[in-house]
Amino acid sequence: MGEEGNTRRIEVKAKKGPKWANIKGVVGEGAYIVFVDLRKLDIERPDFYILSSEDWRKVALKIVEEKQKRSPNVNVHIGEDNCPTFPDQITKSGRPYRGCSVSVGDVGEYKDSWDKIIALSDITQKP
Numbered sequence: 146m147g148e149e150g151n152t153r154r155i156e157v158k159a160k161k162g163p164k165w166a167n168i169k170g171v172v173g174e175g176a177y178i179v180f181v182d183l184r185k186l187d188i189e190r191p192d193f194y195i196l197s198s199e200d201w202r203k204v205a206l207k208i209v210e211e212k213q214k215r216s217p218n219v220n221v222h223i224g225e226d227n228c229p230t231f232p233d234q235i236t237k238s239g240r241p242y243r244g245c246s247v248s249v250g251d252v253g254e255y256k257d258s259w260d261k262i263i264a265l266s267d268i269t270q271k272p
Contacts, residue, residue: 153265158247159183159191167244170201172227177261180252194252195261202227204252208245 152175158165159181171178178201180194196204202223209221209229220233234242 153177155179155262157181164246164248166246168247169228169244170205170226171196171198172202172225173198175265177265179262180247180255182249192249193257193259194249194255195258196252196255197261198227200255204247205229205245208247208251212245 154171154173154175155177156171157179158168160166161183163184165180168178176198178196180196182192182194185191205223205227209223212219212221219231221229221231223229228243229245231242236242
């Protein structure tokens, strides 16, 4: 819980392959996503990438922009929920596909940004 009883939400996504798949992201104040890269040897510490909701939106917009440059006919947008949505790609459930793949290059600048999480614990530790 945050300063005034506000809930903080932290989602964790781990991968062993080259990309994190089907990432929908996070939205809202107090929402964070932590990407964990487990591709290293078992004896090494994994890499962590910590993003706030605002950070995620920037990353998602960049991913969508790059996808549209590579494939101009792809219809994709990011709504208020910060989730890339492909209205023309209908899933088996009859809904548009939501989410995207994320690579280390997409989130590299957020490596070990633990200050975001530490700041949360500082808020809850105040007398």
